[in-house]
Amino acid sequence: MGELLDNMSSKLGLPALDVSLAFPQATPASVFPPPASDYYQFDDLLNPEEKAVRRKVREVMEKEIAPIMSKYWEKAEFPFQAIPKLSSLGVAGGTIKGYGCPGLSCLGSAIAAAEVARVDASCSTFILVHSSLAMLTIGLCGSEDQKQKYLPSLAQLETVGCWALTEPDYGSDASSLRTTATRVDGGWVLDGQKRWIGNSTFADILIVFARNTSTNQINGFIVKKGAPGLSVTKIENKIGLRIVQNGDILLNKVFVPDEDKLSGVTCFQDTSKVLAVSRVMVAWQPIGISMGVYDMCHRYLRERKQFGAPLAAFQINQEKLVRMLGNIQAMLLVGWRLCKLYESGKMTPGHASLGKAWNSQKARETVSLGRELLGGNGILADFLVAKAFCDLEPIFSYEGTYDINCLVTGREITGIASFKPAILGKSRL
Numbered sequence: 001m002g003e004l005l006d007n008m009s010s011k012l013g014l015p016a017l018d019v020s021l022a023f024p025q026a027t028p029a030s031v032f033p034p035p036a037s038d039y040y041q042f043d044d045l046l047n048p049e050e051k052a053v054r055r056k057v058r059e060v061m062e063k064e065i066a067p068i069m070s071k072y073w074e075k076a077e078f079p080f081q082a083i084p085k086l087s088s089l090g091v092a093g094g095t096i097k098g099y100g101c102p103g104l105s106c107l108g109s110a111i112a113a114a115e116v117a118r119v120d121a122s123c124s125t126f127i128l129v130h131s132s133l134a135m136l137t138i139g140l141c142g143s144e145d146q147k148q149k150y151l152p153s154l155a156q157l158e159t160v161g162c163w164a165l166t167e168p169d170y171g172s173d174a175s176s177l178r179t180t181a182t183r184v185d186g187g188w189v190l191d192g193q194k195r196w197i198g199n200s201t202f203a204d205i206l207i208v209f210a211r212n213t214s215t216n217q218i219n220g221f222i223v224k225k226g227a228p229g230l231s232v233t234k235i236e237n238k239i240g241l242r243i244v245q246n247g248d249i250l251l252n253k254v255f256v257p258d259e260d261k262l263s264g265v266t267c268f269q270d271t272s273k274v275l276a277v278s279r280v281m282v283a284w285q286p287i288g289i290s291m292g293v294y295d296m297c298h299r300y301l302r303e304r305k306q307f308g309a310p311l312a313a314f315q316i317n318q319e320k321l322v323r324m325l326g327n328i329q330a331m332l333l334v335g336w337r338l339c340k341l342y343e344s345g346k347m348t349p350g351h352a353s354l355g356k357a358w359n360s361q362k363a364r365e366t367v368s369l370g371r372e373l374l375g376g377n378g379i380l381a382d383f384l385v386a387k388a389f390c391d392l393e394p395i396f397s398y399e400g401t402y403d404i405n406c407l408v409t410g411r412e413i414t415g416i417a418s419f420k421p422a423i424l425g426k427s428r429l
Helices: 002-012 048-075 080-087 106-119 121-141 144-155 268-303 315-343 349-373 375-379 385-397 402-414
Strands: 161-164 180-184 187-198 205-212 218-224 230-234 246-257
Touching (some): 121 144, 121 161, 121 205, 187 205, 187 218, 268 315, 349 375
Antiparallel strands (some): 205 218
């Protein structure tokens, strides 16, 4: 019996085979598939600068990031050695002009977000939190001194930012947040708690929103890493965006000097200026994820054989692949039009919300079809689809859940707000 247990123990200790050896019929996502989803030649709608952004981001993501993502996703760890590669993309700061930022068009910034998400949704979320939330808040609502002080290093990813709005009791109803800011000599004291804050476990600066105890309005503050009274703990056991380090933030009498109060945030509506732009960017994440899944399935179905024929030869598989492709063409055009509306000054909150809600819903269908097409390999992160399937779930919910975004658009087209439940009264029954 002892000898048997020893043999079993030694066998249990063997490492898993490399997926290329264990399943040589199909190439894993560490060697990323070529792009195959631009069926309606969307690329023709881009200007030379936007095409150059797409090419650069695609090349870096495929060659430098794709080979390592599965390992870090499995460990739920952030690949800090990838930050210089992500910095080399030159997209942090997005549409912000000056201060070392790229000053991209809205469409150029959105395409960059999609191309990063095509290879890895977690990296895309990391950049969007840093760039389209933290940096954009400083760019839109900060003083000139704050822009000069913080944006250049953030643009180079020498420092990292996060954006702290959501609280344990207030997600979709974030305007009701309870974190407080109390005026004291020379600054402000923040007390409260934030939850689900991406990048927060290692961010150098935290954009924190709190309720001014004097005015009862929402104000914004720049809190520095290591500030006395600030503590951040990692949220464990996520099934999606596992590489992103979401945290619980505790603020216990954290002092913020006057120079780090964002003068452009005087009420909750000021956060909406940032959310409107970031919601456009988030609407492009499902596009990128869907493109990556389609590209993977397109290659896999031609490589993998059953009954002597490639899986691509089977009718049902072709129908699913075409349905995925159709979704992507429609999502691309919605995203493109959304950017054009923003650039022309015509975009409304309802436009942004509909784009995010509809694209994330169509992406959900697309990645589900991809998971079906890969069969058993559809639950292995090595072939991208399982990872993308899980990563899309938090994206479906953040930056406004599907339902809340639908209600934002619903309010705009009907003129009737339906967010809060009716006050319960006595039943007439």
